[in-house]
Amino acid sequence: MTSDTTQTELVAAETEALRGLITCARVVLWDFDGPICRLFAGHAADKVADDLVEWLEGRGLHGLLTDAERQSLDPHIVLRAVGRRHPGSDLVDELEERLTQEELRATSSAMPTPYADPLILTWKAVGARMAIATNNSPPVVRTYLASRGLTSCFTPHIYGRTRQLHHLKPDPHCLNRALSAMGSAPGDALMIGDTPSDLYAAKAAGVPFLGYARNERKEKRLRGAGATTVVASLEQVLELVRTASAFSPNSSSNFSSNFSPKRSGQL
Ligand SMILES: [Mg+2]
Numbered sequence: 102m103t104s105d106t107t108q109t110e111l112v113a114a115e116t117e118a119l120r121g122l123i124t125c126a127r128v129v130l131w132d133f134d135g136p137i138c139r140l141f142a143g144h145a146a147d148k149v150a151d152d153l154v155e156w157l158e159g160r161g162l163h164g165l166l167t168d169a170e171r172q173s174l175d176p177h178i179v180l181r182a183v184g185r186r187h188p189g190s191d192l193v194d195e196l197e198e199r200l201t202q203e204e205l206r207a208t209s210s211a212m213p214t215p216y217a218d219p220l221i222l223t224w225k226a227v228g229a230r231m232a233i234a235t236n237n238s239p240p241v242v243r244t245y246l247a248s249r250g251l252t253s254c255f256t257p258h259i260y261g262r263t264r265q266l267h268h269l270k271p272d273p274h275c276l277n278r279a280l281s282a283m284g285s286a287p288g289d290a291l292m293i294g295d296t297p298s299d300l301y302a303a304k305a306a307g308v309p310f311l312g313y314a315r316n317e318r319k320e321k322r323l324r325g326a327g328a329t330t331v332v333a334s335l336e337q338v339l340e341l342v343r344t345a346s347a348f349s350p351n352s353s354s355n356f357s358s359n360f361s362p363k364r365s366g367q368l
Pocket of ligand 1: 132133134135136294295296
């Protein structure tokens with residue numbers, strides 16, 4: 102067997118795995134920042150993290166963060182670190198509110214993920230039910246979805262950051278809230294995420310996982326964490342959703358029979 106043959110077989114096997122994930126999913130749980138948009142595309146996340154650190158330092162709280170946390174340039178790492186040291190405090194509430202305001206500002210320059218909008222609309226149209234399970238603030242998600250005309254695809258199933266920071270992914274809390282509210286078994290759902298913490302949260306909730314990686318670095322991180330099905334573009338997912346629905350519009354094939362009809366009052 103040549104290495105080309107092996108490579109072809111690997112690609113074919115992964116496409117089959119992807120088709121399996123798609124046809125079995127009655128409920129699709131989306132991470133927000135990454136699979137749906139790049140929230141900080143025009144509004145640097147490292148600047149936001151820096152501002153949070155500076156704000157803490159301005160209050161004489163320099164020692165609250167380790168050097169690694171201070172230099173992480175990741176606002177969620179800063180927030181989570183403070184949450185661990187002062188759970189339920191006014192300080193955490195204030196910091197969370199500051200991050201929410203920054204995220205809200207970022208929505209106006211967020212970059213839609215290629216093919217995310219048509220994929221959401223198409224999947225919804227063929228009967229899948231959708232929820233957002235994110236570490237971002239729910240008002241931020243609502244603002245972005247409204248700007249893209251996607252609100253009705255998800256409402257009311259948007260589960261995001263609360264001031265209980267220990268519930269952030271990789272904790273499965275937001276996935277469990279979505280499954281419970283939608284009356285879905287974990288095995289009937291699919292989580293789409295772009296980071297190892299999405300994968301760990303999905304595993305903890307018992308939900309199958311599809312990784313989205315817009316570059317090789319992100320793909321390596323996901324595969325290194327144990328993700329087995331990762332796509333570089335949502336176009337591939339869209340094509341499979343379209344193909345599966347086109348060939349089984351009213352049949353009893355896996356794809357159509359696995360989608361439960363929308364229940365009134367739930368979405
Ligand atoms: Mg993400």
